[in-house]
Amino acid sequence: MKLEPKEQIKTLLAQKAKKQKDLAEKMSKMTGGNYNSKTFSAKLNRESFTYKEMLLIAEILGYDIQFVNNNNELI
Secondary structure, rough: OOOOHHHHHHHHHHHOOOHHHHHHHHHHHOOOOOHHHHHHHHHHHHHHHOOOHHHHHHHOOOOOOOOOOOOOOOO
C-alpha cells in the first residue's frame, strides 16, 4: 500500500525528528519564498505542493525522488 504524499512527508519528517515549522523555515531560506508553519500546513493538508517544492522538500530531508517503471527498473 502506497502512502499519500501528505503521509509520506509526515513520515519523513518524523524519521528525521524535524517539525513542519523547521522544514517551512528552511524552504523559505533556500527559495526566498514565504513559507511558514501555517502556509506549509495548509499546502500539506490540500496536497498542493508543486513538483519543484516536492523536490526541495526531498533535498532538505536528504532524499532523492526517482521514477521507477512498472517493471521496477530505474529510469
